[in-house]
Amino acid sequence: AQKVTQAQTEISVVEKEDVTLDCVYETRDTTYYLFWYKQPPSGELVFLIRRNSFDEQNEISGRYSWNFQKSTSSFNFTITASQVVDSAVYFCALSEAFKAAGNKLTFGGGTRVLVKP
Amino acid sequence: DTAVSQTPKYLVTQMGNDKSIKCEQNLGHDTMYWYKQDSKKFLKIMFSYNNKELIINETVPNRFSPKSPDKAHLNLHINSLELGDSAVYFCASSTTGVGEAFFGQGTRLTVV
Numbered sequence: 001a002q003k004v005t006q007a008q009t010e011i012s013v014v015e016k017e018d019v020t021l022d023c024v025y026e027t028r029d030t031t032y033y034l035f036w037y038k039q040p041p042s043g044e045l046v047f048l049i050r051r052n053s054f055d056e057q058n059e060i061s062g063r064y065s066w067n068f069q070k071s072t073s074s075f076n077f078t079i080t081a082s083q084v085v086d087s088a089v090y091f092c093a094l095s096e097a098f099k100a101a102g103n104k105l106t107f108g109g110g111t112r113v114l115v116k117p
Numbered sequence: 118d119t120a121v122s123q124t125p126k127y128l129v130t131q132m133g134n135d136k137s138i139k140c141e142q143n144l145g146h147d148t149m150y151w152y153k154q155d156s157k158k159f160l161k162i163m164f165s166y167n168n169k170e171l172i173i174n175e176t177v178p179n180r181f182s183p184k185s186p187d188k189a190h191l192n193l194h195i196n197s198l199e200l201g202d203s204a205v206y207f208c209a210s211s212t213t214g215v216g217e218a219f220f221g222q223g224t225r226l227t228v229v
Contacts, residue, residue: 035217039158045207045220089158103148103211104173105218107160 002027004094006108013082014116021077021111023092029053034068034075035093035105045091051075082115089113120144123208123221130198131229138193138224140208148172148213149191151183154205154223163206166191167213198228 003026036048051068058067067076089112093105123140151163165173169185180196205225209218
């Protein structure tokens with residue numbers, strides 16, 4: 001069975017500080033996808049990033065960066081120079097790859113990020 | 118244009134009632150889902166449909182019945198509502214085999 005663990009339930013920072021969110025996953029699949037979603041106070045779920053299990057290249061996109069390490073089953077997410085608008089709950093998720101139909105996302109419990117001005 | 122839209126956004130109803138939530142996507146995706154988010158923010162899949170065919174049913178009570186009239190629509194009907202059904206229900210869609218899902222804005226269901 002797949003499992004995603006986000007050990008940090010809440011992180012509070014002051015604006016302009018960096019924030020790193022931890023995500024550890026379990027799966028028996030050799031090929032899978034990892035995701036980060038953001039849920040702001042307004043409640044919608046916003047897709048941020050997808051990573052394939054065979055692509056361990058880390059990436060930076062604006063103030064966001066990702067660190068995927070297959071050896072430790074971790075997919076961490078960093079917000080650089082945080083802003084008040086980054087305040088949200090962030091979810092890490094996992095799905096099997098290349099299924100004919102019916103991919104399902106297994107979510108972690110979420111990490112609430114509070115950025116104070 | 119809204120990619121995945123669901124209505125209503127809020128739903129307050131009494132125990133024992135029957136209610137429906139509608140979902141439509143204009144992304145051209147062939148797979149649609151219902152997820153439930155409980156009061157602790159935990160998200161779990163309920164159903165998945167691919168081209169109008171039920172693919173995933175994650176041990177959801179029979180009182181919940183999804184219906185997909187076409188691949189752009191997936192509705193959720195709930196019979197005999199119970200207090201424990203209070204949650205936020207999210208509709209989502211994706212392309213088959215990719216796994217990246219786009220979510221609607223959610224429907225907050227409150228059973229009193």
